[in-house]
Amino acid sequence: MAYRLLQCVIFFCQTFLLLSYVSADCTFPKVKEVTEGMRMIERLKGKRYTMEDMFYKYAIGICVPAQEGDKAAEAAVLQFDKHNTSKEPVIIGRVTAADIMHGGDWVLLEYNKGKSYTTHCGSEERRARIMITCDENAVNEQLFILSEENNRTDTCFYLFEISTDVVCPVKPLITVGLSVGSVILIVLFSVVVLYLxxxxxxxxxxxxxxGYEQIPNYSFWKDFGNLQADGCNLICRSKDSQQPRSYKGVGDDQLQVDEERGSGDDHLLPM
Known part of the structure; x- marks a missing residue:
């Protein structure tokens, strides 16, 4: 029961968000739910951009008509002829026929249902593709036209690019932690200070x-160097510190016969 209630809440929240996108004059007929790409361009919605090349001037709106209050209120991308200002602008795409794709640091916003071509591209409808790319150093969004793919038999489109930091992924906060060795040193230092x-x-x-007698375990630390030396001498040295005692037998000098007294035990015999 609780799981079904949670699903209903999520569904109504997504429906509300989707309606908010539609009410902002940007309709995605092929998209049935709110996507991450829609969330990524949220801060760009309502903005308008203009740019021009040698022959044309372009006006683009992000989920908003390119020009406010004109006859073609649904036109998201308009093309103006710079050499014939009296000519009506050409509608390249509409906000009511939008599509969207996204990646980790980019969003591709596509406007369809533009004015049909007359002599090429199979007389299909014009469309505009706006590649919104990540640029962390971009202070203000910049609009560029990359190309117009109109030499194909189908799927012709105008390709624009907007560089902005809005679609850049959020970097995780870097937390500086202490290593195990640092923690051990801090604990050891604290113990030594507390001991002293x-x-x-x-x-x-x-x-x-x-005087020096105030030092904790002064006699122990006083002899600490000697104790270290004894331990090193016991463990590290391979040669014994004392020479082995050699057996010293009875020498010949002790066995020599006293010439003055004679040989053997003759002096012990009775006369």
Missing amino acids: ILGFSYNRFVLRAK
């Missing part, structure tokens, strides 16, 4: 120690 403070206070105020 508590030990110094105890020796000074409880044991009434003076």
Whole structure:
């Protein structure tokens, strides 16, 4: 029950958002729900751009008529003849026949149902494709016309480009964290400082120690160097520090016969 209720809420929210897009004079007949591309151009909706080349001037609106209050209120892209200003502008695409595609950092907005060609492109209707690309350094949006594909048998279109930072992906916040080694060093340093403070206070105020005797475990740290040397001598050195004792037997000098006293035990015999 709760899952169905959640689905209904999501459906009504999407329908409301879709109606908001339609009410902004940008209708996507092929799109049945709100897409990420629609959200990406939300900040561009209602803006108008103009540009010109050697022969024509172009007016473009993003989900809004290119010119406000003219006869062709649905015209999203208009083409004006610079050399014949009295000529009616050519409608290239309409806001009521829009289509949209998107990628990670771009949106392709297409306006269809423009004025039909007369002599080429199979007399099909004109259309405009506006490639909205990411440019993080763009202060103001810039409009360029890239080409007019009108030498084909079908699918002819005008290709425009708008560089803006609106469609750039949002970069995640960079969080600076401490490594495991840094945490261990901080903890070790804190323990050493706490040991010194508590030990110094105890020796000074409880044991009434003076001078170097106030240092915690002063006798231990005093002999610490000697203890290190003994440990290194025991573990690292391969040669014994003491020479092995050699057996020293009875020498010949002790076995020599005393010439003055004679040989053997003759002096012990009775006369």
